[in-house]
Amino acid sequence: MRKTLGIILAGGRVDELSVITLYRPKSAVPFAGMYRVIDFAMSNLMRSGINKVGILSQYRPASLINHIGAGASWDMLGTGRGARILPPYKGDKASDWYKGTADAVYQNLEFIREDRPERVLIISGDHIYNMDYSPMIEYHIEKGADVTLAFVKQELVGKGPCKFGVGEIDNEDGDKGGRLIGYEEKPAEPKSNWASMTVFVFDTTYLISKLEENARLGEGYEFGRNIFPRIIGKDRVYAYKFYGYWGYTRTIDDFYKTNMDTLGNQPKIDLESWQVRTNMEHRRINERTPAKFLQGSDVEDALVSRGCCIQGEVKRSILSPGVIVEKGAVVRDSIIMHDCTICQNAMIENCILDTDVVVGANSYLGAGEEKMPNREIPNLLHSGITLIGRNTRIPPNTKIGKNCLIYPNLSEHDFPSSKIKSGEVVKR
Amino acid sequence: MRKTLAMLLAGGKGTRLNILARLRAKPAVPFGGIYRIIDFTLSNVMHSGLTRVGILTQYKPLSLMEHIGNGQAWDLVGRTREAKILPPSTGEKDSDWYKGTADAIAQNMDYIKGHKPERVLILSGDHIYKMDYSLMVKYHKDKGADLTIAMMEVPIKDAHQFGIAITDSNDRIVDWEEKPKEPKSNLASMGIYVFNSEALYKYLGPERCGNDFGKEIIAKMINEAKVYAYRFKGYWRDVGTLQSYWDANMDLLDPNSGIELEKWCVRTNMDVGRIGDRAPARILKGAKVVDSIISPGCVIEGEVTNCIISPGVIVKKGALLHGSVIMHDVVIGENATIDNTIIDKDVVIGNNCLIGHGSSTVPNERFPSHLSTGLTIIGKGSVIPEGTKIGRNVIMYPMVKANKVPKEVPAGATIESELGLF
Numbered sequence: 001m002r003k004t005l006g007i008i009l010a011g012g013r014v015d016e017l018s019v020i021t022l023y024r025p026k027s028a029v030p031f032a033g034m035y036r037v038i039d040f041a042m043s044n045l046m047r048s049g050i051n052k053v054g055i056l057s058q059y060r061p062a063s064l065i066n067h068i069g070a071g072a073s074w075d076m077l078g079t080g081r082g083a084r085i086l087p088p089y090k091g092d093k094a095s096d097w098y099k100g101t102a103d104a105v106y107q108n109l110e111f112i113r114e115d116r117p118e119r120v121l122i123i124s125g126d127h128i129y130n131m132d133y134s135p136m137i138e139y140h141i142e143k144g145a146d147v148t149l150a151f152v153k154q155e156l157v158g159k160g161p162c163k164f165g166v167g168e169i170d171n172e173d174g175d176k177g178g179r180l181i182g183y184e185e186k187p188a189e190p191k192s193n194w195a196s197m198t199v200f201v202f203d204t205t206y207l208i209s210k211l212e213e214n215a216r217l218g219e220g221y222e223f224g225r226n227i228f229p230r231i232i233g234k235d236r237v238y239a240y241k242f243y244g245y246w247g248y249t250r251t252i253d254d255f256y257k258t259n260m261d262t263l264g265n266q267p268k269i270d271l272e273s274w275q276v277r278t279n280m281e282h283r284r285i286n287e288r289t290p291a292k293f294l295q296g297s298d299v300e301d302a303l304v305s306r307g308c309c310i311q312g313e314v315k316r317s318i319l320s321p322g323v324i325v326e327k328g329a330v331v332r333d334s335i336i337m338h339d340c341t342i343c344q345n346a347m348i349e350n351c352i353l354d355t356d357v358v359v360g361a362n363s364y365l366g367a368g369e370e371k372m373p374n375r376e377i378p379n380l381l382h383s384g385i386t387l388i389g390r391n392t393r394i395p396p397n398t399k400i401g402k403n404c405l406i407y408p409n410l411s412e413h414d415f416p417s418s419k420i421k422s423g424e425v426v427k428r
Numbered sequence: 429m430r431k432t433l434a435m436l437l438a439g440g441k442g443t444r445l446n447i448l449a450r451l452r453a454k455p456a457v458p459f460g461g462i463y464r465i466i467d468f469t470l471s472n473v474m475h476s477g478l479t480r481v482g483i484l485t486q487y488k489p490l491s492l493m494e495h496i497g498n499g500q501a502w503d504l505v506g507r508t509r510e511a512k513i514l515p516p517s518t519g520e521k522d523s524d525w526y527k528g529t530a531d532a533i534a535q536n537m538d539y540i541k542g543h544k545p546e547r548v549l550i551l552s553g554d555h556i557y558k559m560d561y562s563l564m565v566k567y568h569k570d571k572g573a574d575l576t577i578a579m580m581e582v583p584i585k586d587a588h589q590f591g592i593a594i595t596d597s598n599d600r601i602v603d604w605e606e607k608p609k610e611p612k613s614n615l616a617s618m619g620i621y622v623f624n625s626e627a628l629y630k631y632l633g634p635e636r637c638g639n640d641f642g643k644e645i646i647a648k649m650i651n652e653a654k655v656y657a658y659r660f661k662g663y664w665r666d667v668g669t670l671q672s673y674w675d676a677n678m679d680l681l682d683p684n685s686g687i688e689l690e691k692w693c694v695r696t697n698m699d700v701g702r703i704g705d706r707a708p709a710r711i712l713k714g715a716k717v718v719d720s721i722i723s724p725g726c727v728i729e730g731e732v733t734n735c736i737i738s739p740g741v742i743v744k745k746g747a748l749l750h751g752s753v754i755m756h757d758v759v760i761g762e763n764a765t766i767d768n769t770i771i772d773k774d775v776v777i778g779n780n781c782l783i784g785h786g787s788s789t790v791p792n793e794r795f796p797s798h799l800s801t802g803l804t805i806i807g808k809g810s811v812i813p814e815g816t817k818i819g820r821n822v823i824m825y826p827m828v829k830a831n832k833v834p835k836e837v838p839a840g841a842t843i844e845s846e847l848g849l850f
Binding site: 032033034263264265267271272275276277278280286287288289290291292293294295296297298299300301302303304305306307314319 | 460461462501681683689690693694695698704705706707708709710711712713714715716717718719720721722723724725727729732737739
C-alpha cells in the first residue's frame with residue numbers, strides 16, 4: 001500500500017494572466033527561462049519522495065500533457081510510479097466539468113481508491129517555492145490529524161482585502177504549527193498573517209468522506225470556501241508553518257515580480273540549489289546549443305537559457321530558450337519567452353513577450369512616460385508592463401507604449417498604425 | 429537505412445590530447461560546452477535514420493559507457509533500435525585486445541552477422557562534423573560498390589596525416605597511400621566506410637590480410653573489388669591534438685567556420701554530469717560576456733571573451749577570461765586572469781591567479797610534440813592556490829593538490845600529481 005499519493009490542482013484558466021493563459025493553463029506558463037510553473041510543484045514532489053501524482057486539469061490541457069509526458073523528467077516513470085493527467089470525463093454519474101477544487105478531486109476519487117494510499121497530498125500547480133513535504137507529513141502523522149494545511153507568513157493584517165486563504169493557528173507547537181482554529185477564504189479584513197499555500201495533507205478515508213459529504217450538500221465545491229470552514233473546531237485540522245520563499249503568479253504583476261526574483265547576485269529563487277527539473281523534450285530544449293554571446297553583446301543581471309544568441313544589450317531580463325537578440329537591439333526589465341526574435345536596433349522595456357514573437361527592426365516596445373491603464377483590462381494591466389501574445393509579428397519601426405495588450409497570432413498588417421499609444425489594445 | 433548496421437570505433441586513446449584523454453577515451457572528451465566529441469557522430473547516426481549501432485570501446489571506457497547509456501539520448505531505444513557497447517572480450521578463438529581498426533570489427537563479426545545487415549557502416553567517434561550517412565549509402569548502392577570510403581580534399585601540406593586515394597574519373601579508387609611522406613593527391617580518408625556485408629565477411633574473415641583498414645585491407649580491396657570514394661564537402665575536423673581541439677572549439681564562435689550547432693541538432697546525454705537539470709546561465713551585474721558560449725548552470729560575474737564555458741562554471745568578480753576552454757564546474761576566483769588555457773572539469777583557480785602568461789617560445793619540455801603553440805592545460809580536479817602564476821605551454825596533471833603547486837610555474841613546465849605519470 002502506498003503511503004502518500006500526490007494530487008496537483010492544475011486546472012483553472014486564470015483570467016488574470018490575460019493572453020498568457022489564452023492557450024494554456026497557468027501551470028503550463030513558461031517561468032524563469034526554461035521552466036514551466038508546474039515544474040516547481042513536480043520537483044518538490046520528486047525531492048519529497050512522492051512518485052505517483054494525478055494532475056487535475058481541464059482548461060486547454062494540450063500544452064500541459066505535452067510537458068508532463070510520462071513523468072520521466074521527475075523520475076516518476078516506472079512500476080508503481082507515474083504522473084497522470086486527469087481531465088474531466090463523462091460517465092454514468094460523475095459527468096461534468098470540474099466545478100471547483102474539491103469537485104475536481106471528488107470526480108477523481110476512483111484514481112485515489114484504486115491506489116489505496118494512506119494519505120493524499122493535494123497541492124496547487126501554480127506556486128513557485130522549494131518545499132520538502134516530508135516534515136509536514138511527519139507532523140501530520142505525529143498529530144494524528146485528519147487534515148493538515150501548510151501556511152506561510154505574508155503581510156496581510158491591516159492591508160485590506162486579501163487574495164489568499166487566511167488561517168488562525170493556535171500555539172500548540174509554536175514555530176512548527178498548531179491547531180487550525182479559524183480559516184477564511186479571501187477575507188476583506190484578514191485576522192492573521194498566515195496565508196494558505198494550497199498544500200493539504202489528508203488522511204485518505206477522511207478525505208473521501210468529506211468529499212462525498214460536500215457533494216451531497218451541493219452548496220459549493222471549493223476546499224477553502226466550503227470544506228475547511230465546516231470542519232474547523234470539529235475535526236483534527238492542523239496547520240504546518242513553512243518559512244521559505246513562496247512566490248505566486250496570479251496576476252501579471254505577480255508573474256513579473258516572481259520571475260524577477262530569479263535575478264540578482266543572491267536571488268530569492270535559487271534555481272540551481274532548488275534543483276528544479278523540467279521536461280527537456282518539450283520545445284526541444286535538449287537539442288539546443290549553449291547560449292551564444294557574440295560580438296556586441298552587453299549582458300548584465302540576466303538569466304540566459306540554452307539556444308539564445310545575443311548580439312545586443314540585455315539588462316535585468318529573463319530569456320527563455322532560443323531567444324535571438326540581434327545587433328543593436330536592447331532588452332531591459334523584460335521577460336522574453338521561447339524562440340522570440342528581437343530584430344536589429346529594436347528596443348524592449350518592461351515587457352512580457354510570450355513565445356515565438358518577432359519584434360521588427362527599430363521598433364520600440366514599452367515606450368513613453370504616461371501610464372494610462374489598459375483600455376480592456378485596466379485592473380490587470382496598469383503598472384507599466386506591456387504584454388505581447390504569442391506568435392505575433394510586430395512590424396518594423398513600430399512604437400508601442402506602456403500597459404499595452406497585443407493579442408496573439410497577429411501578423412504585421414493587423415497593426416492599425418506604427419504608433420500604439422499607452423493603454424491601447426491591438427487585436428484582430 | 430534499416431538494412432545498414434553502424435559500427436562505431438570509439439576505442440581511441442587520444443595520446444596527443446595528453447592529459448585531457450588520460451582519464452577518459454578520446455570520444456568522451458568534452459567539447460563545445462555541453463557536448464562530448466562522440467555526440468557529433470551519434471547525432472549523425474540518429475539524423476541519418478540508422479537504428480542500430482555497435483560501439484567498440486577499449487581504452488578507459490567508463491565515462492564513455494556512462495555517457496552512451498542505453499542510447500536514449502540519440503533515440504536508439506526500442507524494439508528495433510539499439511546502441512550496444514562492445515568491449516573487447518576473451519573467447520575460445522578471439523581472445524585479445526583489439527589490434528587495430530579492422531581487427532576490432534573482425535572480433536565482433538558474430539554481433540554483425542547476428543543482425544544480418546546488407547551493409548555495414550563503419551564510423552569513428554573522433555571527429556567534429558555533420559554528415560547524412562544515408563546519402564553515402566545511396567551513393568554506395570548506386571555505384572554497385574563493395575566498399576565506399578568517405579573522403580574530402582584537405583590542404584596538401586596536411587595530406588601526410590591521412591589515408592590518401594587516387595581515383596579515376598568515376599571516383600573509383602585506383603591507388604591508395606596510407607599516411608604518405610609525399611602524397612600524390614589531397615583526397616583524404618575520413619575513416620568512414622560502407623561495406624557490403626559479403627565483402628566485409630570476405631576481407632575481414634579469418635584469412636584477413638591485416639589489422640587496419642588503412643594499412644592493409646583497402647590496399648588489397650582496390651585490386652580485387654569495387655572501391656569508390658564518396659566526396660564530402662563541409663566542416664570536418666579531427667580534434668586529435670591539443671591545438672586542433674582548441675581550434676575546433678574556437679570555430680564554434682566564428683560564424684564563417686562552417687560549424688552550425690543549431691542546424692546540426694547535436695544531441696548529448698543530459699543526465700550525465702547533470703546537464704539536464706541545470707538552471708539557465710546567470711550573468712550578474714558587472715559581468716561582460718562577448719564572443720563566447722556559456723552553458724546552463726554558469727554564474728558569471730567577471731569578464732569573458734572568446735571562451736567556451738561548460739555547465740556549472742563560476743567566474744567570480746574581477747576575473748578575466750580570454751581565449752580559453754573551461755570545462756564543467758570549474759571555479760575561477762576573484763581577479764584571476766586566464767588566457768589561452770584549457771581547464772578540465774572540477775578545477776579550482778584561486779583568487780588573483782595568472783594562468784597562461786608570458787612568452788610562448790618555450791615548448792613543453794616533457795611533451796614538446798604535444799604542446800608548443802602557447803596553450804596551457806590544467807588537468808581535472810586540480811587546485812591552484814591563490815596568487816599562482818602559470819606560464820604558457822604548461823601541463824598541470826589531474827588532481828594536483830594545492831600544496832604541490834609552486835608559486836610560479838615557468839613556461840614549458842609539467843606539474844605531476846600523486847597519481848604519477850600516466
